[in-house]
Amino acid sequence: MSNEAKIDRGWVEVSEEECKGCALCVTACPPEVMRLSDRLNGHGYHPVSYLGAGCTGCGVCFFACPEPGAITVYTLAPTQKVVAGSQPSACAV
Numbered sequence: 001m002s003n004e005a006k007i008d009r010g011w012v013e014v015s016e017e018e019c020k021g022c023a024l025c026v027t028a029c030p031p032e033v034m035r036l037s038d039r040l041n042g043h044g045y046h047p048v049s050y051l052g053a054g055c056t057g058c059g060v061c062f063f064a065c066p067e068p069g070a071i072t073v074y075t076l077a078p079t080q081k082v083v084a085g086s087q088p089s090a091c092a093v
């Protein structure tokens with residue numbers, strides 16, 4: 001068994017004021033790590049939020065979203081390996 005920790009391969013940032021709460025990204029996300037929040041944004045929509053773990057950086061949510069600028073996807077370098085207790089660096093795409 002490897003002693004390397006299983007790490008996320010990406011993460012997303014949501015611009016809540018751009019989100020219309022349509023949930024297309026929630027439905028499209030393969031690992032199901034997006035959820036509509038209970039709070040309302042300034043336009044009266046429930047914005048989506050990232051659960052904070054499990055993102056693969058696949059970008060499906062980005063392409064599913066009809067609102068430009070609502071979702072930004074970040075991916076970790078594919079060759080990067082992280083052992084338990086260390087902190088990965090990231091690159092945005």
Ligand code: SF4
Pocket residue numbers: 010011012028029030031032033034054055056057058059060061062073
């Ligand atoms: S990049 Fe992929 S895994 Fe990450 S939140 Fe978006 S759809 Fe889900």
Ligand code: SF4
Pocket residue numbers: 014018019020021022023024025026047048064065066067070071
């Ligand atoms: S697809 Fe875009 S507009 Fe719809 S809930 Fe997701 S981030 Fe918001």
